[in-house]
Amino acid sequence: MTQTLTSLARVGAVLLAFLALWAAPAAAQDMRAEVRTWDGQSWRVAQPSLEVFYTIPAPQQGGSDPYTAGPKGLTSGGQVGTGSAATPVLSGSVGAMQNYFQGGPEPRQGHRQADYITVRRGGVERQIPVASIASLTFARHPIRSTLPPYIVNQHFRYTATAVLTDGSRVEADYINLGTLVLRGETAEGRLDFPWEEIQSVSFQR
Numbered sequence: 001m002t003q004t005l006t007s008l009a010r011v012g013a014v015l016l017a018f019l020a021l022w023a024a025p026a027a028a029q030d031m032r033a034e035v036r037t038w039d040g041q042s043w044r045v046a047q048p049s050l051e052v053f054y055t056i057p058a059p060q061q062g063g064s065d066p067y068t069a070g071p072k073g074l075t076s077g078g079q080v081g082t083g084s085a086a087t088p089v090l091s092g093s094v095g096a097m098q099n100y101f102q103g104g105p106e107p108r109q110g111h112r113q114a115d116y117i118t119v120r121r122g123g124v125e126r127q128i129p130v131a132s133i134a135s136l137t138f139a140r141h142p143i144r145s146t147l148p149p150y151i152v153n154q155h156f157r158y159t160a161t162a163v164l165t166d167g168s169r170v171e172a173d174y175i176n177l178g179t180l181v182l183r184g185e186t187a188e189g190r191l192d193f194p195w196e197e198i199q200s201v202s203f204q205r
Contacts, residue, residue: 031046031047031048031203031204031205032044032045032046032048032203032204033045033048033182033184033201033202033203033204034201034202034204035182035184035193035198035200035201036198036199036200036201037193037197037198037199038140038197038198038199039197043184043186043191043193044186045182045184045185045186045191046184046185046186047184047185048182048183048184048201048203049113049182049183049184050113050114050117050130050180050181050182050183051111051112051113051114051180051181051182051183051192052111052112052113052114052178052179052180053109053110053111053179053180053181054109054110054111054112054179055107055108055109055110056107056108056109056110057107113130114130114180115129115130116128116129116130117130117133117175117177117180119160119162119170119172119174119175120172120173120174120175121170121171121172121173121174122173126170126172128162128164128170131165132164132165132166133162133163133164133165133203134163134164134165134202134203135162135163135200135201135202135203136160136161136162136163136198136200136201136202137160137161137162137199137200138158138159138160138175138195138198138199138200139158139159139160139161140156140157140158140159141156141157141158141159142155142156143155143156143157156196157174158174158175158176158196159171159172159173159174159175160172160175165205177195180194180195181193181194181195182195182198182201
């Protein structure tokens, strides 16, 4: 009798484990986000994610192939973390640049989900896990740009307020999320919102 009860308990534990594994992806798919952009549009998207885009240089002759060498870790401008994502490259060795400008293999584009964002306040940086963010509201402040008008029409400095899932607030007096976009699904298809176009976003998990 005791052995039978023990066997039943083990079977029950296994079933609970399978149910937990099944429920986790379902919960992720059920996540929603309310997005408001600076031009006054509002969107409700499903399966939202924060994606960081990066460039991988073309392989060098006689060197290792960055396509197969594996990711080296990523922060976009020091502001976005993606764990083991590939390193964004805006410049490279002389050989890589020669290949590019002389018609060699072109760089490839890639993207990874961000695990955290970095905000600054008073010169102190703080990393906030994306899973801990309930809402994120940006404010932008026009600043005078030294670039010609035909290059940049208007330049802003961004601040942000993050409300976390535990109810606490994080005020940032500077934020720059580099190439990060908010990606989500609508009935019409997928939408990508560059972070500079977002006024506020709130997540419903």
